[in-house]
Amino acid sequence: MIEIDLSHRLDAFRLDVKFSSTAQVTALSGPSGAGKTTILNAIAGLIRPERGRISVSGRVLTDIASGRVVPRHKRRIGYVFQDARLFPHMSVLSNLTYGRRRAGASTPVEPVVELLGLGDLLKRKPRNLSGGEAQRVAIGRALLADPALLLLDEPLSSIDEARRAEILPFLKKLPESAGVPILYVSHSTDEIAKLAGAVIHIEAGKVVTK
Numbered sequence: 662m663i664e665i666d667l668s669h670r671l672d673a674f675r676l677d678v679k680f681s682s683t684a685q686v687t688a689l690s691g692p693s694g695a696g697k698t699t700i701l702n703a704i705a706g707l708i709r710p711e712r713g714r715i716s717v718s719g720r721v722l723t724d725i726a727s728g729r730v731v732p733r734h735k736r737r738i739g740y741v742f743q744d745a746r747l748f749p750h751m752s753v754l755s756n757l758t759y760g761r762r763r764a765g766a767s768t769p770v771e772p773v774v775e776l777l778g779l780g781d782l783l784k785r786k787p788r789n790l791s792g793g794e795a796q797r798v799a800i801g802r803a804l805l806a807d808p809a810l811l812l813l814d815e816p817l818s819s820i821d822e823a824r825r826a827e828i829l830p831f832l833k834k835l836p837e838s839a840g841v842p843i844l845y846v847s848h849s850t851d852e853i854a855k856l857a858g859a860v861i862h863i864e865a866g867k868v869v870t871k
Protein backbone atom coordinates (compact mmCIF):
# COMPACT_ATOMS: atom_id res chain seq x y z
CA MET A 662 0.00 0.00 0.00
CA ILE A 663 1.30 3.43 -0.91
CA GLU A 664 -0.20 6.51 0.72
CA ILE A 665 0.71 9.90 -0.65
CA ASP A 666 -0.49 13.28 0.58
CA LEU A 667 1.76 16.15 -0.36
CA SER A 668 2.05 19.76 -1.40
CA HIS A 669 5.06 21.29 -3.04
CA ARG A 670 5.86 24.42 -5.03
CA LEU A 671 8.42 24.68 -7.84
CA ASP A 672 8.46 28.33 -8.93
CA ALA A 673 5.02 28.89 -10.49
CA PHE A 674 4.06 25.19 -10.37
CA ARG A 675 1.97 24.00 -7.43
CA LEU A 676 1.58 20.30 -6.62
CA ASP A 677 -1.26 19.27 -4.29
CA VAL A 678 -2.01 15.57 -4.40
CA LYS A 679 -3.57 12.95 -2.19
CA PHE A 680 -4.00 9.33 -3.21
CA SER A 681 -3.42 5.79 -2.05
CA SER A 682 -3.18 2.47 -3.85
CA THR A 683 -3.03 -1.17 -2.92
CA ALA A 684 -2.48 -2.33 -6.51
CA GLN A 685 0.69 -4.21 -7.44
CA VAL A 686 1.19 -1.85 -10.36
CA THR A 687 -0.12 1.69 -10.01
CA ALA A 688 0.12 3.96 -13.04
CA LEU A 689 0.61 7.71 -12.78
CA SER A 690 -0.73 9.24 -15.95
CA GLY A 691 -1.29 12.79 -17.14
CA PRO A 692 0.06 15.40 -19.53
CA SER A 693 3.62 16.64 -19.66
CA GLY A 694 4.37 19.00 -16.79
CA ALA A 695 1.48 17.70 -14.64
CA GLY A 696 3.77 16.85 -11.72
CA LYS A 697 4.32 13.10 -12.06
CA THR A 698 8.11 13.16 -11.77
CA THR A 699 7.87 15.57 -8.85
CA ILE A 700 5.73 13.00 -7.01
CA LEU A 701 8.30 10.25 -7.69
CA ASN A 702 11.11 12.54 -6.55
CA ALA A 703 9.29 13.21 -3.28
CA ILE A 704 8.75 9.47 -2.70
CA ALA A 705 12.41 8.74 -3.45
CA GLY A 706 13.50 11.49 -1.06
CA LEU A 707 15.14 13.58 -3.79
CA ILE A 708 12.96 16.52 -2.83
CA ARG A 709 11.47 17.41 0.52
CA PRO A 710 7.85 18.47 0.06
CA GLU A 711 6.65 21.60 1.80
CA ARG A 712 3.81 19.67 3.41
CA GLY A 713 2.62 16.13 3.62
CA ARG A 714 3.07 12.50 4.41
CA ILE A 715 4.34 9.57 2.37
CA SER A 716 4.14 5.97 3.51
CA VAL A 717 4.99 2.73 1.74
CA SER A 718 3.74 -0.61 3.08
CA GLY A 719 3.00 1.02 6.43
CA ARG A 720 6.45 2.60 6.78
CA VAL A 721 6.38 6.39 7.04
CA LEU A 722 9.09 7.86 4.80
CA THR A 723 8.09 11.50 5.05
CA ASP A 724 5.94 13.23 7.61
CA ILE A 725 6.64 16.93 7.49
CA ALA A 726 4.36 17.74 10.45
CA SER A 727 6.35 15.50 12.81
CA GLY A 728 9.70 16.27 11.15
CA ARG A 729 10.26 12.68 10.00
CA VAL A 730 12.11 12.60 6.68
CA VAL A 731 13.94 9.32 6.07
CA PRO A 732 17.17 9.94 4.09
CA ARG A 733 17.03 8.72 0.50
CA HIS A 734 19.52 5.86 0.92
CA LYS A 735 17.47 4.42 3.79
CA ARG A 736 14.11 4.55 1.98
CA ARG A 737 14.41 1.25 0.11
CA ILE A 738 13.01 2.86 -3.02
CA GLY A 739 14.25 1.64 -6.42
CA TYR A 740 14.13 4.41 -9.03
CA VAL A 741 14.45 3.72 -12.75
CA PHE A 742 14.66 6.85 -14.89
CA GLN A 743 13.59 7.48 -18.50
CA ASP A 744 17.16 6.87 -19.63
CA ALA A 745 18.74 3.86 -17.97
CA ARG A 746 21.68 5.80 -16.41
CA LEU A 747 23.96 2.77 -16.17
CA PHE A 748 27.61 3.21 -15.23
CA PRO A 749 29.32 3.22 -18.65
CA HIS A 750 32.69 1.86 -17.45
CA MET A 751 31.16 -1.13 -15.65
CA SER A 752 29.98 -4.42 -17.11
CA VAL A 753 26.31 -5.34 -16.91
CA LEU A 754 27.08 -7.67 -13.99
CA SER A 755 28.92 -4.92 -12.08
CA ASN A 756 26.06 -2.53 -12.76
CA LEU A 757 23.63 -5.11 -11.40
CA THR A 758 25.54 -5.80 -8.21
CA TYR A 759 26.36 -2.14 -7.55
CA GLY A 760 22.94 -1.29 -6.10
CA ARG A 761 22.97 -4.44 -4.04
CA ARG A 762 26.37 -3.71 -2.48
CA ARG A 763 25.42 -0.13 -1.83
CA ALA A 764 22.19 -1.06 -0.08
CA GLY A 765 23.88 -3.85 1.88
CA ALA A 766 21.29 -6.20 0.38
CA SER A 767 21.86 -9.91 -0.09
CA THR A 768 19.27 -10.51 -2.82
CA PRO A 769 20.49 -13.38 -5.00
CA VAL A 770 21.53 -12.18 -8.47
CA GLU A 771 20.57 -15.29 -10.45
CA PRO A 772 16.73 -15.09 -10.18
CA VAL A 773 16.78 -11.41 -11.22
CA VAL A 774 19.07 -12.20 -14.17
CA GLU A 775 16.65 -14.92 -15.20
CA LEU A 776 13.51 -12.87 -14.63
CA LEU A 777 14.81 -10.04 -16.84
CA GLY A 778 16.51 -12.25 -19.42
CA LEU A 779 19.99 -10.80 -18.81
CA GLY A 780 22.02 -14.03 -18.85
CA ASP A 781 23.72 -13.38 -22.19
CA LEU A 782 24.51 -9.76 -21.44
CA LEU A 783 26.44 -9.95 -18.18
CA LYS A 784 29.92 -9.29 -19.60
CA ARG A 785 28.87 -6.48 -21.94
CA LYS A 786 29.39 -2.77 -21.38
CA PRO A 787 26.28 -0.53 -21.49
CA ARG A 788 27.34 1.00 -24.85
CA ASN A 789 26.81 -2.42 -26.43
CA LEU A 790 23.22 -2.77 -25.24
CA SER A 791 20.00 -1.81 -27.01
CA GLY A 792 17.72 0.69 -25.26
CA GLY A 793 15.41 -2.08 -24.09
CA GLU A 794 18.28 -4.20 -22.79
CA ALA A 795 19.72 -1.22 -20.91
CA GLN A 796 16.35 -0.56 -19.29
CA ARG A 797 16.12 -4.20 -18.22
CA VAL A 798 19.56 -3.89 -16.60
CA ALA A 799 18.49 -0.66 -14.85
CA ILE A 800 15.40 -2.43 -13.50
CA GLY A 801 17.56 -5.38 -12.38
CA ARG A 802 19.99 -3.05 -10.64
CA ALA A 803 17.11 -1.39 -8.77
CA LEU A 804 15.54 -4.75 -7.82
CA LEU A 805 18.78 -6.16 -6.43
CA ALA A 806 18.92 -3.35 -3.87
CA ASP A 807 15.86 -5.05 -2.32
CA PRO A 808 13.43 -2.14 -2.68
CA ALA A 809 10.08 -1.89 -0.89
CA LEU A 810 8.76 0.02 -3.91
CA LEU A 811 9.96 0.38 -7.48
CA LEU A 812 9.47 3.74 -9.19
CA LEU A 813 9.56 3.64 -12.99
CA ASP A 814 9.53 7.02 -14.75
CA GLU A 815 8.46 6.33 -18.33
CA PRO A 816 10.97 3.50 -18.66
CA LEU A 817 9.88 2.82 -22.22
CA SER A 818 9.69 6.37 -23.55
CA SER A 819 13.15 6.36 -25.14
CA ILE A 820 12.58 2.99 -26.75
CA ASP A 821 11.02 2.31 -30.14
CA GLU A 822 7.84 0.28 -30.62
CA ALA A 823 9.58 -3.01 -31.38
CA ARG A 824 11.74 -2.84 -28.27
CA ARG A 825 8.79 -1.86 -26.10
CA ALA A 826 7.14 -5.11 -27.05
CA GLU A 827 10.34 -6.82 -25.89
CA ILE A 828 10.35 -5.27 -22.40
CA LEU A 829 6.61 -5.15 -21.58
CA PRO A 830 6.34 -8.86 -20.71
CA PHE A 831 9.20 -8.47 -18.22
CA LEU A 832 7.50 -5.53 -16.54
CA LYS A 833 4.22 -7.38 -16.41
CA LYS A 834 5.52 -10.31 -14.41
CA LEU A 835 7.76 -8.20 -12.16
CA PRO A 836 5.52 -7.43 -9.15
CA GLU A 837 4.46 -11.00 -8.65
CA SER A 838 7.80 -12.67 -9.26
CA ALA A 839 9.91 -10.06 -7.48
CA GLY A 840 7.33 -9.27 -4.79
CA VAL A 841 7.82 -5.53 -5.22
CA PRO A 842 4.99 -3.10 -5.94
CA ILE A 843 5.51 -0.63 -8.76
CA LEU A 844 4.54 3.00 -9.25
CA TYR A 845 4.83 3.61 -12.94
CA VAL A 846 4.69 6.87 -14.91
CA SER A 847 3.37 6.47 -18.43
CA HIS A 848 1.69 8.52 -21.14
CA SER A 849 0.65 5.41 -23.02
CA THR A 850 -2.94 4.26 -22.46
CA ASP A 851 -2.00 0.98 -24.11
CA GLU A 852 0.84 0.31 -21.66
CA ILE A 853 -1.33 1.31 -18.71
CA ALA A 854 -4.11 -1.00 -19.82
CA LYS A 855 -1.62 -3.87 -20.09
CA LEU A 856 0.18 -3.28 -16.79
CA ALA A 857 -1.64 -1.27 -14.19
CA GLY A 858 -4.14 -2.40 -11.56
CA ALA A 859 -4.89 1.21 -10.60
CA VAL A 860 -4.47 4.52 -12.42
CA ILE A 861 -3.92 7.89 -10.77
CA HIS A 862 -4.45 10.69 -13.26
CA ILE A 863 -2.63 13.97 -12.57
CA GLU A 864 -3.35 17.29 -14.27
CA ALA A 865 -1.75 20.62 -13.39
CA GLY A 866 -0.54 19.34 -10.03
CA LYS A 867 -3.86 17.82 -8.93
CA VAL A 868 -5.37 14.35 -8.89
CA VAL A 869 -8.24 14.20 -11.39
CA THR A 870 -10.94 11.57 -11.14
CA LYS A 871 -11.82 10.44 -14.65
Ligand SMILES: Nc1ncnc2c1ncn2[C@@H]1O[C@H](COP(=O)(O)OP(=O)(O)OP(=O)(O)O)[C@@H](O)[C@H]1O
Pocket residue numbers: 671672673674691692693694695696697698699700
Ligand atom coordinates in the same frame (compact mmCIF):
# COMPACT_ATOMS: atom_id res chain seq x y z
N1 LIG B 1 13.48 22.51 -10.51
C1 LIG B 1 12.36 23.08 -10.98
N2 LIG B 1 12.16 24.41 -10.84
C2 LIG B 1 11.03 24.98 -11.30
N3 LIG B 1 10.03 24.30 -11.90
C3 LIG B 1 10.19 23.00 -12.07
C4 LIG B 1 11.36 22.31 -11.64
N4 LIG B 1 11.23 20.99 -11.92
C5 LIG B 1 10.02 20.88 -12.54
N5 LIG B 1 9.41 22.08 -12.63
C6 LIG B 1 8.07 22.33 -13.18
O1 LIG B 1 7.16 21.60 -12.41
C7 LIG B 1 6.10 21.08 -13.23
C8 LIG B 1 5.97 19.58 -13.02
O2 LIG B 1 7.11 18.92 -13.55
P1 LIG B 1 7.23 17.33 -13.58
O3 LIG B 1 8.56 17.00 -14.12
O4 LIG B 1 6.87 16.80 -12.22
O5 LIG B 1 6.06 16.95 -14.61
P2 LIG B 1 5.76 15.55 -15.31
O6 LIG B 1 4.29 15.31 -15.13
O7 LIG B 1 6.67 14.51 -14.79
O8 LIG B 1 6.09 15.88 -16.83
P3 LIG B 1 6.68 14.93 -18.01
O9 LIG B 1 5.59 13.96 -18.31
O10 LIG B 1 6.93 15.90 -19.12
O11 LIG B 1 7.93 14.29 -17.49
C9 LIG B 1 6.43 21.50 -14.64
O12 LIG B 1 5.68 22.63 -14.95
C10 LIG B 1 7.92 21.81 -14.60
O13 LIG B 1 8.24 22.81 -15.54
